Amino acid sequence: MAAFAAEPNMSAEDIGDADFGPFVEEGRILKFSQVDPKTSVEERCYCLPTEEWRCKLSLLMSRMCRSGEAFDAFTSNDLARLEGTLLGYSKEDIEAFVIHAASRKMQNFSRD
Template sequence: MGYEFEPHVAEGRFDKLTASWTPPTTEMVWYRQPGETWRGKLARFLMTRPSEHLIAAGFTEEDLHRIAGFLLGYPQECVDAFCERLARMRAETRSPDES
């Protein structure tokens, strides 16, 4: 997956950033436009940190979804809609004693 971007990387139209970790062996790849390298670096930083560390640092799960949406370039209204839908789905699946 992503191999279709390799010719564009070779031509300089996209940059590529990877991160690997185990177990299991996993590789994440971010492609971004030149000049947007910071987006890939920040995404890699966030994705390679245990989420409990980010939560302990004061980030909510919604915060992390919003940051990811921003880094991926989604319009604000799409990120808002995603977060609202996720909150509704969680509320619907929450058992009565969790309220």
């Protein structure tokens, strides 16, 4: 799975997903997208056939985060682990990211 976010008026080249187009047209890669009505940012997810659940779950999580609903059931670390898993990162890499993000949060918190 690959995920991108496109602000209004950004081209596929600006975002980095331009090379996916031919594969989507051939059906070798599937594309899912949604637009945030408040910001007009388009989220684009790409996956292999039979892996649609990854994109659908990622976009659902994004909507739930925007509404705040996700935080009723998940911590930010839970959500980072879920997204990392959907993107195909190893458990070790995901945990390293969670630790790094927590240390950055603590650095920012101590500056305030």
